[in-house]
Amino acid sequence: MSEAVREAKQKGRPEFRNIGITDITGKYRMPPSAIVSILHRISGAGLFLALPFLLYLFQQSLLSESSFGYFAGIVSHPLAKLVLLGLSWAYLHHFVAGIRHLFMDNHFALDKDAAQSTARWVLIISLALTLLVGLKLFGVF
C-alpha cells in the first residue's frame, strides 16, 4: 500500500482486524454480492446434507405404485411441504446464483455497480421462483 493511501485515513470509518463471524454477521453491512455469495455456499452445503432425504423420496416416488402412494403421503404433510419449500429455495438460489457465476466467468457484468445489480436480481428471481414452486406445492394452481 502506498504512503499516500495509508495516510489519508477515512474519518469515522470502522476498521476491522482479526475478523470473526460476529463482525461479519453483526457489524458489516454486506453488499448484495456478498449475501448472494454466502447464501450460494450455505444453500449448496444444505442441499448436500439433504441428499439422503431427497434420494429416499425420489426412490419412493419411482419404485412402485404403492411406494408412490407412500411418497405422496409424506409430501402432503404440511411440515414436509415446508421443508421441501426451504430446499426448493436452496436449489433455486443455487441455480440462479450459479447462472450469474457462469456469466461472470465469461466477463459479463464484472464492474462494481453491475455486479451488485445482478446480485440483487439473483435474490429477487430466486425468491420469485420459490414463490411459484410454493404456490404449486400448496395446490394454488
Place this chain on the structure above:
Amino acid sequence: MATKNNIGPRRLVVGAHYGVKDWLAQRITAIVMAIYTVILLVSFLTGQNFTYEGWAGLFAAQWFKLFSLVTFLGLYYHAWVGIRDIWMDYVKSAGLRLFLMLATIFWLLACAAWTVQILWSV
C-alpha cells in the same frame, strides 16, 4: 513456459492445474444440471394431476434415464468440488480435513450407486 520447467529441481511447484480442472468440471456439470432443472421445473409447474403413471412414464424412457444418470453423476462431482472447497476453507486440522474429504467421496460414491438403483427400478 510450464513445459520447460516441469522436470527436475527447477520445476514449477505451483500451477499444476489441479484447480483449473475442477473449476472447469464444476462449470460444465452446472450447465448440464441447469438444462435438466429447466426441464423438470417446467414440467412441474405446468403439470396437472401428478400421478405415478405420468411420473414413472417420464423415467421409463431410456434416453431420460441416461440423461438423469449423467446429470446426477455431474451433480455428485459438482458437490465434491464445492464441499471440498468448504473443508479447505474452514477446517484447519489436516487430519480432520483428510477424514472429511474421504467421507465426502465415499458418501457421494454411495449416492451414485443408489441413483443407478433408483433409476433402473422403473
